[in-house]
Amino acid sequence: QKKEKYEDGVKWRILEHNGPYFPPEYQPLPDNVNFYYNGEKVKLSLAAEEPALFFAQMLDHEYTTKKVFRDNFFTDWREEMSHKERTLIKDLDKCDFTEIHAMHKAKVEARKNLSKEEKLALKEANQKIVDEYGYCLLDRHKERIGNFKIEPPGLFRGRGEHPKQGMLKKRIQPEDIIINCSKESSIPVPPSGHKWKEVRHDNTVTWLASWTENIQGSIKYIMLNANSKLKGEKDWEKYEVARKLKDFVDNIRKQYMTDLGSREMKKRQGAVALYFIDKLALRAGNEKEEGESADTVGCCSLRIEHITLHKQLDDKEYVVEFDFLGKDSIRYYNKVPVIKKVFKNLKLFMKNKQTGDELFDRLSTISLNKHLSSLMPGLTAKVFRTYNASITLQQQLKELSNKSDNEAEKILSYNRANRAVAVLCNHQRAPPKTFEQSMANLQAKIDARKEQLAEAKAQFKEAKKEVKSRGDSDPNVLEKKQAAVARCKEQLLKMEVQATDKEENKQIALGTSKLNYLDPRISVAWCKNMEVPVEKIYNKTQRDKFAWAIDMTEADFVF
């Protein structure tokens, strides 16, 4: 259906933009705000002062209590110091940032308390920046850029036990930036007095600008927003590949079941890994460089300490207990009954190994993906996550929702289906800090509404009695009373549904699956079938991103 517009690999013909937006220069501390070392006031050089501010700004954060963070910060900070400062400042514990910290908090507070007019002025200034830098021209379409602002300097905030947390993230200069645009287009002008590192015209990639970041040495890109045509088409393709898996999955499953008994060790490991990826929606688990990031794993990089085998657990046989840290150091904990063949294989894979050894020592994501792509063009490990997420949503929606339900109930069903996927994919969030309180508040509101309902009912009854006894009273009054009861009931139900939803959602993040794993056409079709406006399940951003699906999907769409 989608036409191949360009020859292989070409992403655009014309790409024109104004280059990235740079964060403001560092503003030196005012004279009345001081840094102290060992109780003595010390005037820092500008180069050393800026990192001191970064640290002071984070003083309320748990990061600054962690040894690794403090050590990394201190090492990098000392690099920025003058010789004299370095000689003096030798112990972070003797550094006193309280005045800088207080200044920062006051600034935040002041920003919050700006007048309406000042806030509006700020907003307008911001909009001007967006207008100038936030859009580009790609093949005659004006497109929103996703991240047109260069990341400001600061202290690196890695997730989990990151060995590099606290390191100084350096300020990016135009001299670090590679610009990508079409040859004929007007080339973005660097900030005055500066030059770009390079200007290139590579239409086989989609980025507009890039730079190399100093913590891991990886490349960062400026790219289009998710609502752009380019990203939308890619998204559509992703779901089409996942849909294609539907036609292959039965055979693939049969095959890995057979492979569980293969004579070849590598084949058996591949079969077990695929069993996990398919059944549990685990990530592939690429190799990682040790010491460069937190110790996290995916399927292929599982180590034997990450699973425990239980021949019998509670009333179940052959249970595998998973306990490991996945992407973003989110814990994956799950007890899963598996088939006997998988269990026996795992036992064998673990034999003669010790803590730290890989479970699948003959396997890599590369070989696994090679195998997968031989089974179906375009198939890789992550396609299973997309496929299983989307098919689960579709099946759950079918199971949970009724056309006769009211809107609130329908939306609850949708959220529950969404939640089933989020659980499958292990998308978690920290429970909101105010959770307990706001839950209690909601309960109080429900109780109040219950009383109100009782009152409304009593009044209705009273009115009825009056009509009966006198017969002449205004029938409108009776109708009104009845309507009040109905309204009350509906509101109560709505609140109760809301409470259920909230409780079940405490630690689950729905957004990630909604945005990245669930074919939007399933949701759009569901909305059409259930007569629920699409705005009820997708906010503005989501509707923009999924515009392609909202446009093309009919009620009879099947994933």
Added chain:
DNA sequence: GACTCCACTTAGAAGAGCAAAG
């Protein structure tokens, strides 16, 4: 195959904005 580099998607946290409650 192992190693490196690169480009792109996926991820939760934090910050901003906004609406309802007080």
Added chain:
DNA sequence: CTTTGCTCTTCTAAGTGGAGTC
């Protein structure tokens, strides 16, 4: 009008997987 609580948006880290090289 101010405060509170929630949703939406922004931010950027952390994954996946392809390609090139040896």
